[in-house]
Amino acid sequence: MFNETYKLSNGSAIPKLGLGTWLIDNEQAEQAVRDAVAIGYRHIDTAQAYGNEFGVGKGIRSCGVARAELFITTKVAAEAKNYNAVKISIDESLAKLGLDYIDLLIIHSPQPWNEFREANRYFEENKEVWKALEDAYKTGKVKAIGLSNFLQDDAENILASCEIKPMVNQILAHVSNTPLELIEFCQKNDILVEAYSPIAHGAILDHAEVKAIADKYGVSVAQLSLRYDIQLGLVVIPKTANPDHMLINSKLDFVISDADMETLKNVDAIQHYGEHSFFPVFGGKMNK
Numbered sequence: 001m002f003n004e005t006y007k008l009s010n011g012s013a014i015p016k017l018g019l020g021t022w023l024i025d026n027e028q029a030e031q032a033v034r035d036a037v038a039i040g041y042r043h044i045d046t047a048q049a050y051g052n053e054f055g056v057g058k059g060i061r062s063c064g065v066a067r068a069e070l071f072i073t074t075k076v077a078a079e080a081k082n083y084n085a086v087k088i089s090i091d092e093s094l095a096k097l098g099l100d101y102i103d104l105l106i107i108h109s110p111q112p113w114n115e116f117r118e119a120n121r122y123f124e125e126n127k128e129v130w131k132a133l134e135d136a137y138k139t140g141k142v143k144a145i146g147l148s149n150f151l152q153d154d155a156e157n158i159l160a161s162c163e164i165k166p167m168v169n170q171i172l173a174h175v176s177n178t179p180l181e182l183i184e185f186c187q188k189n190d191i192l193v194e195a196y197s198p199i200a201h202g203a204i205l206d207h208a209e210v211k212a213i214a215d216k217y218g219v220s221v222a223q224l225s226l227r228y229d230i231q232l233g234l235v236v237i238p239k240t241a242n243p244d245h246m247l248i249n250s251k252l253d254f255v256i257s258d259a260d261m262e263t264l265k266n267v268d269a270i271q272h273y274g275e276h277s278f279f280p281v282f283g284g285k286m287n288k
């Protein structure tokens with residue numbers, strides 16, 4: 001999987017498989033990045049909100065692979081909703097990561113987390129945020145720019161006013177919960193979709209129906225889930241700090257049949273994401 005890439009609308013390549021780092025702390029992140037790169041990963045996904053840019057950066061700088069061969073994504077905090085706040089935060093991310101540039105910078109969410117999917121859509125504010133990303137792109141501080149958690153109308157708001165089009169939208173997309181219409185909209189608009197929580201944050205691992213399909217292919221549920229997203233044309237960024245899991249998650253050299261893809265699109269939706277169900281991305285509410 002490691003050599004497989006998609007092309008972004010600006011022509012640059014992005015590895016189809018990346019390492020997710022949410023809930024991996026600074027100390028663990030440094031080692032996780034080094035382990036992942038040693039195994040073959042060249043794409044790492046972090047965010048200002050994860051509080052681990054420092055550790056991720058240390059891992060990147062000590063992993064022994066040239067910076068140019070790595071693809072690093074970070075995300076502007078969901079709460080930064082004006083030009084200056086975003087501009088400052090980009091420099092903070094660069095400083096924490098200890099890097100000269102970021103390969104992909106995305107807006108973490110169209111709304112601050114404590115208003116996620118609520119009435120105020122922050123359309124005007126997001127245009128300002130996008131302008132700050134465009135300006136960072138023009139200076140070369142970031143090599144690609146994009147969105148995360150943007151619904152169709154959130155993305156249309158940016159598309160209608162932008163100078164540079166968003167190159168990705170990173171969204172929740174896994175077996176049993178795949179926003180096919182949003183994916184189609186993005187793909188028609190040359191916006192590459194990145195699937196976050198591609199293993200449903202772990203909640204799909206004991207799904208009996210999915211396990212039966214995985215058994216048929218002689219793979220694990222994690223592998224089947226990742227291959228499913230890849231076959232939909234999505235980037236996958238499974239999270240783990242466990243080198244065994246990192247390796248297994250890269251072995252996706254099998255093909256899910258059309259019939260099984262249809263079954264996987266339609267299995268009963270996961271309702272609970274375990275102890276982390278309270279996070280807005282899983283439908284929970286943050287305390288106001």
Ligand SMILES: NC(=O)c1ccc[n+]([C@@H]2O[C@H](COP(=O)([O-])OP(=O)(O)OC[C@H]3O[C@@H](n4cnc5c(N)ncnc54)[C@H](OP(=O)(O)O)[C@@H]3O)[C@@H](O)[C@H]2O)c1
Pocket residue numbers: 019020021022023045046108148149170171195196197198199200201202205220222223237238239240241242244245246248249281
């Ligand atoms: N943009 C956003 O708003 C957003 C939201 C959520 C996530 N993300 C990004 O997407 C990444 C992935 O999502 P996620 O962390 O929610 O969940 P995930 O990658 O779907 O699932 C992670 C869980 O699966 C387990 N796992 C991983 N590989 C496994 C394997 N081969 N066998 C068995 N278990 C395995 C992990 O356990 P171990 O750790 O024990 O391996 C962990 O419990 C995040 O880390 C983050 O980078 C972005």
